[in-house]
Amino acid sequence: MTHPFLDLAPLTAARFAAIERRVAGLLSTEQDVVVMQGEALLPLEGCIRGGARPGSTALNIVTGPYGQTFGNWLRDCGAEVVDLAVPFHSAVTAEQVRQALTEHPEIDFVSLVHAEAATGNTNPVAEIGEAVRAHGALFMVDAVASVGAEPLLVDAWGVDLCVIGAQKAMGGPAGVSAVSVSARAWERMAANPRAPRQSYLSLLDWKARWIDGGRKALPHAPAQLEMLALDACLERIEADGLDTVMARHASAAAATRAGATALGGGLEPYVHDARDAAPVATTLRTPAGVDAAELVAHALAADPSLPLIAGGGALSKEMIRVNHYGMDATRDAVLSSLAALGAALADAGRDTDTEAARKAVVETWPIS
Numbered sequence: 202m203t204h205p206f207l208d209l210a211p212l213t214a215a216r217f218a219a220i221e222r223r224v225a226g227l228l229s230t231e232q233d234v235v236v237m238q239g240e241a242l243l244p245l246e247g248c249i250r251g252g253a254r255p256g257s258t259a260l261n262i263v264t265g266p267y268g269q270t271f272g273n274w275l276r277d278c279g280a281e282v283v284d285l286a287v288p289f290h291s292a293v294t295a296e297q298v299r300q301a302l303t304e305h306p307e308i309d310f311v312s313l314v315h316a317e318a319a320t321g322n323t324n325p326v327a328e329i330g331e332a333v334r335a336h337g338a339l340f341m342v343d344a345v346a347s348v349g350a351e352p353l354l355v356d357a358w359g360v361d362l363c364v365i366g367a368q369k370a371m372g373g374p375a376g377v378s379a380v381s382v383s384a385r386a387w388e389r390m391a392a393n394p395r396a397p398r399q400s401y402l403s404l405l406d407w408k409a410r411w412i413d414g415g416r417k418a419l420p421h422a423p424a425q426l427e428m429l430a431l432d433a434c435l436e437r438i439e440a441d442g443l444d445t446v447m448a449r450h451a452s453a454a455a456a457t458r459a460g461a462t463a464l465g466g467g468l469e470p471y472v473h474d475a476r477d478a479a480p481v482a483t484t485l486r487t488p489a490g491v492d493a494a495e496l497v498a499h500a501l502a503a504d505p506s507l508p509l510i511a512g513g514g515a516l517s518k519e520m521i522r523v524n525h526y527g528m529d530a531t532r533d534a535v536l537s538s539l540a541a542l543g544a545a546l547a548d549a550g551r552d553t554d555t556e557a558a559r560k561a562v563v564e565t566w567p568i569s
C-alpha cells in the first residue's frame with residue numbers, strides 16, 4: 202500500500218539546489234548557501250570547528266545558553282576565547298563589542314546569537330557587524346530564532362557564517378538547517394588544518410563535493426521529507442510575504458508584553474527593555490513564590506495546545522516562554538496564552554485582571 206510519506210520520487214539535485222537558492226533569497230545573500238542534513242546544531246558546530254583553531258582568538262558573545270555552548274566548542278578547538286557575557290534579561294551593545302575588540306586586537310573570530318528563544322532577547326547584529334568588519338574578524342551569527350521573525354540581512358550586515366533552522370518563526374521542519382558561507386569564511390576554513398574534512402560536520406566537504414561541481418550531484422541521499430517540508434515552508438513564507446510574517450511575530454511579541462504587564466499577578470516581562478525583546482518568543486518572569494514550571498504545567502493542563510513552556514534548566518523556576526513560532530504568532534494564541542496564565546495565577550492565589558490583559562492585547566494588536 203502506498204503512503205504519503207513513503208514511495209516518493211527521489212529528490213533531485215536540481216530541486217535541492219533550488220531550495221538553497223530560496224534560502225539565499227530569504228537571507229538576502231549572494232553567498233553560497235548549504236542546506237545541511239541535520240538540525241541547526243550541525244552547521245553551528247561545523248562553522249566553529251571549521252573557523253577556529255589553536256592560535257586563533259575568538260570573541261564569544263554570551264547572551265543566553267547557546268552562546269555558552271559555542272564557547273565550549275571554541276575552547277575544544279584550541280582557540281583562545283574571550284567571553285563577553287551580558288545578563289540574559291538584556292542585549293549586548295555594539296559599543297561593548299567594539300571595546301572588547303579594541304582590548305583584544307588579536308581576535309579573529311566573533312560568534313553571536315542573533316535572537317535567543319531560550320531567553321527572549323535579540324541583539325543588534327547590524328551595528329555589531331559594522332564593528333566586526335572594521336576589525337577584520339570573521340563573523341558568525343546563529344539566526345535560528347530570528348529568521349522569519351525579524352530582519353536578517355546577511356550581506357548588508359557583513360555576516361560571514363549565518364546559520365538558520367526552520368523550526369521556529371519559519372514554522373518549518375527541525376531536521377534540516379542551512380548556513381550561508383562568505384568567500385572569506387571558505388578561505389579561513391580551507392586554510393585551517395583542523396577544519397573537519399570527510400566528516401558529517403564538514404562544510405568543506407559540501408564545497409568540494411557539491412558546490413564546486415556545480416551542484417550537479419548530491420554527495421549523499423538527502424533527508425527527503427525534511428527537504429520537502431523546508432521547501433513548503435519557504436513557499437508559504439513567500440506567498441504570505443516575509444514582511445507580513447515578520448510583522449505578525451513583532452505584533453505577537455508586543456501584544457504579549459503589554460498583555461502580561463496588564464494581567465498583573467506579579468508577572469513581568471523578563472527582558473527589561475522592549476527594544477531588546479525578540480519577536481520570536483516572549484519571556485516572562487514569575488513572581489517570587491510562584492514556580493514557573495508548575496504554573497505552565499497548570500496552564501497546559503487546561504489547554505495542551507498553547508505555545509507555553511517554562512525556561513530551561515535553572516530558569517525553569519522563574520521564566521515562562523510564550524513562543525510565537527510561525528503559525529503560533531496569532532492574536533488568538535496570545536489571548537489564550539495570557540488567559541490561561543491568568544487563570545493559573547489566580548488558582549495560585551494571585552490577583553490578576555484577565556480583562557485588562559485582553560484589552561491591552563487588542564489595543565496593541567488591532568485587527569480590522
Ligand SMILES: *Cc1c(COP(=O)(O)O)cnc(C)c1O
Nearest residue numbers: 241267314316317318343345346
Ligand atoms: C532554537 C535554537 C537553536 C536550535 O536548537 P533546538 O533547541 O534544537 O531547536 C539554535 N540556536 C538558537 C539561538 C535557538 O534559539
